[in-house]
Amino acid sequence: MKFDVSPFYTENIEVFIDEGCLNDRLLENGRKANSLLILSGDGETQASLELARVDQRVKELVRFDEDLQKKRNMYSSLPLELQEKINLQKVNYYHAEELGMYHSDMILLEGSFTRRFFEESFLSTLHHLMAQELNGSVAVKFPLNEEITEDISEVILSLNQYFVATSIGLEDGFLYFIGEPRTALPEERIKQEVTSGLLAAVLKLEKALQKLNTVQTKADSENQEDAIAKAVANQNLDQMIKQQFQIRELQEQVKQYKNESKKKEKQLSQVSRKYQRAQHIVNHMDSNASTRYLIGDAVMGSTKSFGRAIRLPKRLLRIYRDAKNGKIGRIKNGSGSFEIEPIADGNAILFVPTNGAGLGHLTRLLAIARRVKRIDPSKKIIFHTTSSAMHLILQEGFLGYHLPSKMLFPKEMSAKQWNAMLRDHLETVIGIHQPETIVFDGAFPYAGLVASMRKKDGLRKIWVKRGQHKEGKAELVESKEAEFDEVYVPGEAGGENSMRKEGIKTYCEPVLYLDREELKDRESVRQQWNIPEGMKMVYVQLGAGKINDIHSTISILLNELLKREDVFVVIGESIIGNRMDLKMERVLTLRDYPNSIYFNAFDLIVTATGYNTFHEVMYFGVPSILIPNENTKTDDQVARAMIAGNAGAAIVLRDPGAADFEKAIHDALDVENNQAMRKSALSLVKENGAQQMAEMIVQTVPANQ
Numbered sequence: 001m002k003f004d005v006s007p008f009y010t011e012n013i014e015v016f017i018d019e020g021c022l023n024d025r026l027l028e029n030g031r032k033a034n035s036l037l038i039l040s041g042d043g044e045t046q047a048s049l050e051l052a053r054v055d056q057r058v059k060e061l062v063r064f065d066e067d068l069q070k071k072r073n074m075y076s077s078l079p080l081e082l083q084e085k086i087n088l089q090k091v092n093y094y095h096a097e098e099l100g101m102y103h104s105d106m107i108l109l110e111g112s113f114t115r116r117f118f119e120e121s122f123l124s125t126l127h128h129l130m131a132q133e134l135n136g137s138v139a140v141k142f143p144l145n146e147e148i149t150e151d152i153s154e155v156i157l158s159l160n161q162y163f164v165a166t167s168i169g170l171e172d173g174f175l176y177f178i179g180e181p182r183t184a185l186p187e188e189r190i191k192q193e194v195t196s197g198l199l200a201a202v203l204k205l206e207k208a209l210q211k212l213n214t215v216q217t218k219a220d221s222e223n224q225e226d227a228i229a230k231a232v233a234n235q236n237l238d239q240m241i242k243q244q245f246q247i248r249e250l251q252e253q254v255k256q257y258k259n260e261s262k263k264k265e266k267q268l269s270q271v272s273r274k275y276q277r278a279q280h281i282v283n284h285m286d287s288n289a290s291t292r293y294l295i296g297d298a299v300m301g302s303t304k305s306f307g308r309a310i311r312l313p314k315r316l317l318r319i320y321r322d323a324k325n326g327k328i329g330r331i332k333n334g335s336g337s338f339e340i341e342p343i344a345d346g347n348a349i350l351f352v353p354t355n356g357a358g359l360g361h362l363t364r365l366l367a368i369a370r371r372v373k374r375i376d377p378s379k380k381i382i383f384h385t386t387s388s389a390m391h392l393i394l395q396e397g398f399l400g401y402h403l404p405s406k407m408l409f410p411k412e413m414s415a416k417q418w419n420a421m422l423r424d425h426l427e428t429v430i431g432i433h434q435p436e437t438i439v440f441d442g443a444f445p446y447a448g449l450v451a452s453m454r455k456k457d458g459l460r461k462i463w464v465k466r467g468q469h470k471e472g473k474a475e476l477v478e479s480k481e482a483e484f485d486e487v488y489v490p491g492e493a494g495g496e497n498s499m500r501k502e503g504i505k506t507y508c509e510p511v512l513y514l515d516r517e518e519l520k521d522r523e524s525v526r527q528q529w530n531i532p533e534g535m536k537m538v539y540v541q542l543g544a545g546k547i548n549d550i551h552s553t554i555s556i557l558l559n560e561l562l563k564r565e566d567v568f569v570v571i572g573e574s575i576i577g578n579r580m581d582l583k584m585e586r587v588l589t590l591r592d593y594p595n596s597i598y599f600n601a602f603d604l605i606v607t608a609t610g611y612n613t614f615h616e617v618m619y620f621g622v623p624s625i626l627i628p629n630e631n632t633k634t635d636d637q638v639a640r641a642m643i644a645g646n647a648g649a650a651i652v653l654r655d656p657g658a659a660d661f662e663k664a665i666h667d668a669l670d671v672e673n674n675q676a677m678r679k680s681a682l683s684l685v686k687e688n689g690a691q692q693m694a695e696m697i698v699q700t701v702p703a704n705q
Helices: 021-028 046-054 068-076 120-134 152-160 196-214 218-287 291-302 306-324 360-375 390-395 415-433 447-455 478-483 522-528 553-562 595-601 611-619 637-646 658-669 671-684 689-698
Strands: 014-017 036-041 061-064 106-111 137-143 163-171 174-181 330-332 338-340 348-353 380-385 399-402 437-441 460-464 486-490 500-502 505-508 536-541 567-572 587-590 604-607 624-626 650-652
Touching: 014 196, 152 163, 152 174, 152 196, 163 196, 291 306, 348 360, 348 415, 360 380, 360 390, 360 437, 360 460, 360 611, 360 689, 380 390, 380 415, 390 399, 415 447, 447 478, 460 478, 486 689, 505 689, 522 595, 536 553, 536 595, 553 567, 553 658, 595 611, 604 611, 604 658, 611 637, 611 671, 624 637, 624 658, 637 650, 637 671, 650 658, 658 671
Parallel strands: 014 163, 036 061, 036 106, 106 137, 348 380, 348 437, 380 399, 437 460, 460 486, 486 505, 536 567, 536 604, 567 587, 604 624, 624 650
Antiparallel strands: 137 174, 163 174, 330 338, 500 505
């Protein structure tokens, strides 16, 4: 039974009674989840287990529960292949910081919750988790008990403050609610926001519940419910239409006022910038004088009048105290406290790469920054990074600031605390250097970064945002692009990367740290490492796995490589990773940056297909055996590897064994095959996107204007 509330109201709410509501509605409307976050109480998990059975796209079930043992019993009843996709955890689901650590594109609440669920802090946390970061959906399924549903309207109206209902209903003694987070919440939430459609839906639910309690006939009850619901809708229709027209009139007025004030706002912004600059100069002159100068000025001034001479000792004492407390050389802000004097030459660019365990984001921005400096040596290059490889920034001659990645802090530190620290760090750096442009490279703009960027007017904001995401992941971060003026997308090998533009996005060639002419030549490298004449050099960089574990991929690979007496192996180490304790004949470990500077010397490279290493292998034309990492969160390494495999530039192995390695090594080192693979690899990446992006950044006008 489907009830259409009103043809005049665009936001129709479907009301279903005893029709297999929750699971059917979610799947029927295409609301399949890549990851499903489940908050449950008192062991009520039937709906979520059914979803796990029918929806093969569910990858993770996280349960917040007051009774974990009941969940484990239900969990054990699932087939083994589904058990592997479910992660049971016991967490306090009322704790906002703890809840905020879990990312998912759907949230399901089911079971017997206490009334604390309807507290504003908990609902607000759920809304923020989806509306601000994931734009997801919420589904609610509660048993009809006195604790929760003695007043259905109270339950629905509480949810309505944060979520727009699309379907609500009753099913076998359960109340369910499906909705989407409101795009914006008013400062003062008022129940007058409730529409006639929602009122009619709530009334229908209440009447349906009465029917269940009083055991009336189904046909009479349905007719009565429809009549009452329509009466409520008609009763409120006139008032609703008037309010809608009034809202439209007010919106038109606001739009008109905004248009009229745009020019004045622009003029005000220009005057404000001039004022701030002038104020900085005055503050600098007033407070940045040296202690010696201030003492001399006080002594000379005392000769001009008797009163100044009398006050001289007191003034000298004040200068001494200010110098001792470090106040000289700093200026006062509006609150009376001291802050560092800005270095406002208007020619600085702030690069903000985010890295924890790897170097990908840092490497891309270093590649771009090096070329910006070549194009315009007057540019001041500044880095603020979470990477531990600060020495790479300093060795390029750039100024660098460092805040450790959250993963390095104690687990007790919440994301909110870390983001607050990041915001303070970045606001200080931006306040000192007054950059004209900020360039961010990371998978997701942190809240602290976004908050600090909003602080400075006129700041040109650029996001270097790599693509090639797994299915269903790319849309998770699309909403954050609105925080930036321009988005540069480094391309993939073999793609259409010739500087095409779509809105604020500019698609470029893959970004590489080095150009071909910067690599060392083959003979000098072989001499440097004392490689015997006639030996073939094979570079290995797989990252995961222990060499001492005979069952690991890298151990099996080394065993097959060293079976050939004409092979010398070089194993690439990360400069920020743990060192290998390796003592093997014809095996050398390489711990340098970038390792690609030696690529001319190699006959073959065996590697995973992370973005940077893969494109270096293709750009420098080295034959390769690719073993994609299929357990990454977002990066689709399999798709990237297949591009090279299909082009004949590489041999792709997935979950290889000894026989697979033996054949691949033989084929790749065959002279004719080796030459053909080199040629194919060079054809996949023709230009360096770092140069393209550097040229756009140096431009005074954004690339898409």
